[in-house]
Amino acid sequence: MAEQVIPTKKMPPGLQVENVDDRIMTLNVGPQHPGSGHMRIIVKIDGDYIVDADPDPGYVHRGEEKMAESRNYITNIPHLERPVIHDSCNILYPYVLGVEDLVGIEVPERAKYVRVIAAELNRCIYIQYWLAIYGIFLGHSTMFMWPAGDRELLIDLMEKITGARVTHAYFIPGGVRNDVPANFEDVCLRQVNYFEKRIKEYADIFYDNPILKARTEDTGVLSREDAIRLGTTGSVLRASGVDYDLRIKEPYDVYDELDVHTNVLKSGDSYARSKIPWLDMLESCNIIRQALEKMPKSGSIRTKLKPNPKGREDEVYRRVESGRGSAGCHIISRGKPEPYRLKLSVSSFRNLIALPYLLKGEKLGNMPAVYWSLNYWPVEADR
Amino acid sequence: MSKSEKKVTSKDEDKKKSDEKAIGDAIIAAANARREELAKEALATRSNKTLPKVVKEKPKEEKPKESKPKEEKPKESKPKEEKPKAAPPSKTDTEEESLPEFEKSFVDKISSQFTGDVEVGYIKENRTRVNVKKEKILEVAQFIKDNLPFDHAESVTGVDFPEDKEIGVVYHLGSYTDPTYSKQVLALATRVPREENPNPGNDSTKLPSLRDMFYSVEFHEREVFEMLGVYFESHPDNRRLLLPEDWADLPPLRKDFRNKGR
Numbered sequence: 001m002a003e004q005v006i007p008t009k010k011m012p013p014g015l016q017v018e019n020v021d022d023r024i025m026t027l028n029v030g031p032q033h034p035g036s037g038h039m040r041i042i043v044k045i046d047g048d049y050i051v052d053a054d055p056d057p058g059y060v061h062r063g064e065e066k067m068a069e070s071r072n073y074i075t076n077i078p079h080l081e082r083p084v085i086h087d088s089c090n091i092l093y094p095y096v097l098g099v100e101d102l103v104g105i106e107v108p109e110r111a112k113y114v115r116v117i118a119a120e121l122n123r124c125i126y127i128q129y130w131l132a133i134y135g136i137f138l139g140h141s142t143m144f145m146w147p148a149g150d151r152e153l154l155i156d157l158m159e160k161i162t163g164a165r166v167t168h169a170y171f172i173p174g175g176v177r178n179d180v181p182a183n184f185e186d187v188c189l190r191q192v193n194y195f196e197k198r199i200k201e202y203a204d205i206f207y208d209n210p211i212l213k214a215r216t217e218d219t220g221v222l223s224r225e226d227a228i229r230l231g232t233t234g235s236v237l238r239a240s241g242v243d244y245d246l247r248i249k250e251p252y253d254v255y256d257e258l259d260v261h262t263n264v265l266k267s268g269d270s271y272a273r274s275k276i277p278w279l280d281m282l283e284s285c286n287i288i289r290q291a292l293e294k295m296p297k298s299g300s301i302r303t304k305l306k307p308n309p310k311g312r313e314d315e316v317y318r319r320v321e322s323g324r325g326s327a328g329c330h331i332i333s334r335g336k337p338e339p340y341r342l343k344l345s346v347s348s349f350r351n352l353i354a355l356p357y358l359l360k361g362e363k364l365g366n367m368p369a370v371y372w373s374l375n376y377w378p379v380e381a382d383r
Numbered sequence: 384m385s386k387s388e389k390k391v392t393s394k395d396e397d398k399k400k401s402d403e404k405a406i407g408d409a410i411i412a413a414a415n416a417r418r419e420e421l422a423k424e425a426l427a428t429r430s431n432k433t434l435p436k437v438v439k440e441k442p443k444e445e446k447p448k449e450s451k452p453k454e455e456k457p458k459e460s461k462p463k464e465e466k467p468k469a470a471p472p473s474k475t476d477t478e479e480e481s482l483p484e485f486e487k488s489f490v491d492k493i494s495s496q497f498t499g500d501v502e503v504g505y506i507k508e509n510r511t512r513v514n515v516k517k518e519k520i521l522e523v524a525q526f527i528k529d530n531l532p533f534d535h536a537e538s539v540t541g542v543d544f545p546e547d548k549e550i551g552v553v554y555h556l557g558s559y560t561d562p563t564y565s566k567q568v569l570a571l572a573t574r575v576p577r578e579e580n581p582n583p584g585n586d587s588t589k590l591p592s593l594r595d596m597f598y599s600v601e602f603h604e605r606e607v608f609e610m611l612g613v614y615f616e617s618h619p620d621n622r623r624l625l626l627p628e629d630w631a632d633l634p635p636l637r638k639d640f641r642n643k644g645r
Contacts, residue, residue, distance in 0.1 A: 058625035066635060070642060203421055204414065228559045231535035231599025242559050249565040250509070317510060317555060317568055319537070330540050330555065345538030345555070353602050382625055 024051055029367070031059045036371070037378040041355070045364055053359035055352055061382040065342055072308055072337040073099050078169045083346065083380040085166050087126035089119045090322035091346070091380070092171050094329035097252060098318040099173040102311030102333050105303050111175035112253040113295035117188070118161060118170055119320075120284040120291070124195070125154050126323035127277040130375060134274055135206065137368040138215060143206050150198045153191050160187070173309070175302030185292050196285040199278065207275055216270040220358040220370035223268060230354050233347045234325020235280070235375045238264050239272035246321040258290045270366075273373040277323070308337045324348060324375045348381040482506045486567065489531055496526055504572060512553075512570035520573045521591050524554075528596045532561035533569055536593070539603035541611035543637045549574040550611055552590060554600065575613055581634060583612040584621070592618035610636040 027043045030036030038060045044052040064083060068076050080095055081088035093115075100107065107115075128151035135143025155165050161180050162168040170177050206212060222232070227240035237244055245262035247255045263279035265272040311333035319328035325347030332341040351374050358370050486506050493513055494501045500519040504512030515523045527533055533556040542551040554571040558564035578586045592615035593600050604615045605624040612634035615621065623630060633640045 056624075058623075058627075061625045063635065066640075066642060203418070208414075208417055208421075228534050229598050231537065231597070237559070244559050244565065249562075317570065319568075326537070328538055328555070330538060330553070332540075332542060341540065341542045343538060343540040345540075349602065350537070350599070353599060 027364075037376070038382075039378040041359075041367075041371070043359070043364070043367070048363050048365070050359045050362050050364060050367070053356045055355050057349075057352065057378060057381050059382070060379050064383045065344065068339055068342040070338060073103070073173065073311065073339070074305075074309075076339070076342075077172060078167070080344075081167060081169060083344070083383050084126065084322075084324075084377055086129045087122055087323045088166070088168050089115075089122040089170055090126075090320060091327055091344075092169075093119060093252075093320040093322070094318040094327050095331070095342075095344075096171045096173055097320070098316040098329050098331045099309075099311065101316045101318065102314060102331060103173060103305065103309045104312065105174050105305065107175050107253070108300040108303060109254075110296045110299040111301045113291050114161075114176050114180060114301060115171060116254055116258070117288055117291050117295070118158070118168075118176070120288050121154050121158055122168075123323040124281050124284050125151055125158065127281050128154070130277065130323075130372075130377075131202075131274075134372045137372055138212060140206065140209070140212065143202075146198075146202065146205070150195060153195055157188060157191050160184070172302070172305075174305050175300070177302075179301045185295075189289065189292055192285050192288050196282065199281055202278060207278065213271060215366070216274060216369050216373065217267075219270045219366045220273075220362060220373065221267070221269045222354060222358060224266075226357065227268065227354075230357065232325070232351050232354050234321070234323075234351070235273055235276040236351050236354060237325065238262065239276050240268035241266040246319055246326055250319065252318075252320055254291070254294075257294065258287055260287060270369045270373040273375070277375060280323075310335055310337050311339070319345075322347060324377060324380070325351065344383055346380045346383065347375075348377045349383075351376060352381055483508050485563075486511050489567075489569075492530065493523065493527065497523055504570065509566045510568055510570070512572060514572045514574075517573045517575055517590060520571075520593070521596075524571065524593050524596045527556065527569070527571070531569075532558045532564045533567075534558055534560055534597075536597040536600045536603065537568065539600060539607055541607040541613060541636060543577070543611060544574075545577070545638050547574075548577050550577045550588060550613055552607060552613060554593065554597070556597070581612045581637070583608065583634060584614045586612075588612055589614045589616055591616050594618055610634055612637070 024044050024046055027045060028040055029043055030040040031038055040056040040059070042054040042056060043050055062082070064080060067079060071079075076095070077092065081092045084091045128147040132144045132147040132151075135141070135147070158168060159165050161184070162170040162177070222230075222236065222240050224241045227237050227242055232240075233244075241264060243262060243264050245260075246252075247260050248262055251260075261283060263276055263283060265276060311331070313333060313335045315330070315332040317328060317330045319326050321327075326345075327347060328345035330341075330343040330345065331339050334340040355371065355374060355376075358374075359367060362370060483506065486508070490503055490506055490511050490513060494503055497515075497519060500516045501523060502514045504514045506512075513523070535557055537555045537557045540551075540553040540555070542553065544551060551572060551574050556569045556571060558567060573590065575590050576587050578588060581588065590613055592604055594604065594615075595617075601618075601620065602624060604618055605620065605622065607613050608615060608618075608621060609623040609626045609630070622628070626635070
């Protein structure tokens with residue numbers, strides 16, 4: 001009878017009607033909740049256990065891809081790094097490589113080394129920021145203070161190189177924007193050595209901490225097959241035992257001349273996912289030291305471009321290993337100063353698909369441990 | 384009573400102190416041992432005795448393969464610049480020699496299986512593209528999944544072509560499992576008709592979903608649906624992802640959606 005009284009309206013395909021259950025409760029975690037970042041996770045719980053989780057990103061969607069279509073290749077640089085300002089060099093890297101392919105310019109050897117050093121420093125800066133958040137949401141406030149403090153060291157270093165603390169806009173097609181300061185090698189080496197000494201101490205306070213282990217081990221386990229099937233990248237993939245790092249598999253710039261090792265763990269739980277970035281930072285320190293040794297002491301840092309360069313009629317897809325995983329950039333050019341279409345395929349967006357999968361069957365209290373272990377950055381996913 | 388108790392307590396305190404010291408020493412010893420273990424672990428992971436072996440072996444395997452494209456690089460780079468000037472369809476006869484062999488081999492597999500329905504877009508070093516008719520996209524995707532080691536989709540790009548009255552959808556496929564394919568990205572491209580007044584979901588701009596073959600495509604296809612209005616049939620979750628649920632304007636990545644003030 002009720003169905004006859006209420007006119008059944010055909011829903012447009014974007015919307016849906018949901019049944020209400022007596023036993024299942026629906027919770028909206030976010031977008032204002034600090035534990036979720038700028039996104040909402042619609043969680044359905046039965047008692048204390050999560051039955052279903054539905055991530056709802058888009059609260060910080062800025063339309064970077066649409067904006068890129070109306071700006072030329074150079075003016076696109078400052079706004080394309082905004083998705084992850086803490087990892088701005090790495091998120092800009094695939095775009096710059098792609099534009100170099102399209103415009104057809106060579107990069108000087110010294111600029112390649114400077115880029116690698118800047119990218120690795122930026123990776124550490126990002127991971128320190130993420131680690132601070134991961135620590136505080138697991139109730140470990142010292143782990144918030146330490147990385148946030150040690151991060152300043154590298155930020156100062158990046159400020160000396162690029163002139164900006166966070167949003168560098170340092171990479172440009174053809175090289176880097178400006179040269180490193182005098183005696184940069186000494187300062188960088190000293191600070192990186194100290195930084196490495198500091199982050200090794202995190203093992204005592206955080207990674208060997210039995211409370212942390214109790215909270216994160218065996219929560220949110222992602223098997224190797226599922227990690228591949230879901231197409232995850234970066235730390236999520238390598239924590240599940242897949243040895244895939246683009247710095248080794250598809251070396252760009254001078255990564256093939258450096259001795260790069262990747263870190264792989266097999267357990268696939270939140271603990272492994274949170275440990276991989278820390279091991280990556282140690283590896284970054286090694287890479288920076290090698291690059292400082294091999295870097296040409298003098299030379300050009302930029303091949304000058306024509307003003308308002310035009311890309312040839314072609315399309316490129318370039319990818320690099322960012323602080324979170326693979327960052328890809330698909331540029332379609334039609335011989336104009338602006339890209340016809342630009343698509344950012346970023347790791348946060350790709351790893352998001354694992355979230356509902358991991359949360360099902362977990363306790364609600366484990367949600368922060370699982371969610372933040374995905375190395376997820378909401379702004380990057382929304383673009 | 385009180386004296387004896389005090390004595391007892393002072394003795395107990397001494398014992399406690401000594402016990403605490405012992406415990407403290409034990410903790411420090413355990414921490415040191417753990418640190419050594421960690422260092423060993425780190426060494427093991429770096430020297431890569433277990434997994435890294437693969438890493439060390441790979442370069443040896445890949446060296447012959449890498450050397451071939453390196454030799455071909457100069458040959459290939461010249462045609463690349465000439466390509467846009469020359470007519471693209473005539474490349475099959477003249478430039479076949481300069482094409483990378485490995486990439487050509489697996490693209491030929493696909494194109495020979497589906498002659499007439501599959502057109503080779505380009506073959507470059509590590510990057511290949513096949514253009515498929517939209518009716519055949521499911522079959523081709525199934526063929527790729529069964530016969531080639533591509534196991535996940537990295538991105539799905541929707542492109543608007545208003546002059547052709549078509550919308551292009553490009554799946555970028557990659558491989559984690561096969562180390563020889565780890566550099567390869569295969570672009571599987573198709574085109575769907577475009578309508579002037581879009582009604583997403585209820586017009587002819589439709590495409591079968593590839594979610595059954597490549598599970599990782601799920602969120603990417605939802606994004607293409609909201610941004611370009613391409614409805615993916617048999618997709619289990621055809622809701623909007625980034626845009627608000629009640630978005631009533633044109634799909635924003637279409638070319639006729641203008642940025643305000645531009």
